[in-house]
Amino acid sequence: MAEKKIKRERSSGTKTAILELLKAQNTALAHKDFHNHFGNTYDRVTIYRALDRLVDEGKLHRITNLDGVIQYALCKECESKDQSQHNHDHVHFSCEKCKKTTCMDSIAIRINLPSGYTVREQQILISGVCPECNALE
Amino acid sequence: MAEKKIKRERSSGTKTAILELLKAQNTALAHKDFHNHFGNTYDRVTIYRALDRLVDEGKLHRITNLDGVIQYALCKECESKDQSQHNHDHVHFSCEKCKKTTCMDSIAIRINLPSGYTVREQQILISGVCPECNALE
DNA sequence: TAAGCCATTGCAACAAAATTACAAAAAATC
């Protein structure tokens, strides 16, 4: 049985930089994006690790894009202290043109599976063209 | 506008081997799985390319797992000649324990987005524990 | 059936993305 290692949460430059960048943009970002932004300030490996920790701490959630690139988005509903409330049933949208991935918090769906299945996590990703890019045509 | 290159479809050892392995197992498989199975018979690169072609030909579809690993599954409803019928609205399930990813063809959902959005592709992935693994407890 | 076209394959080289180990620096606690 894999025991979850309890780590004390600690502030760090990398983590705050990541969170602030995500608050400034309002799209999900990939490791590469963070690396481009402050690759001179923080090491690649450091960014990987900080992202992992932020996910563990429940501050970020992962979105896996269709091409397999993992992006990180702020948890909003997740601010709630109650971890049992913590879920990511909302839909994610990924625009083919501007490449931005966003959380559609207003659209949350819970899919029911036949009995026998235990559901732990669900991810709905829709790709297409976002309203902004559609308007540019 | 990027014109789709028309390639004539042709039979090949790699492609038939891939399709047969997928029919034998009934789970989706990743490049690594194929490589493990017949890595001595077919080159790594050849497998990559054969998988791409099978997707182009509409015989396989891609499933992106939560960890970013892309898996390939047989298209069933897709046997239909009518390409406009070709869709992958069904739900995918990925088991945390046995690591198998399966298509749940019986559960198909079409999510509607607010006007302004163009939907091109949708992927629903649920991870948890499958009935077989749950029964083993 | 032979000729020719073009998809497929293997190999080698390359590029990109992710992981690990270890030692040094920084935060939090006492």
Next chain:
DNA sequence: GATTTTTTGTAATTTTGTTGCAATGGCTTA
């Protein structure tokens, strides 16, 4: 301020995916 534990940087390594090129082989057509 000293101790503890997390965080960080560096370097090395592994894994994953891509590209170019020459050779092979499936398919069509003459």
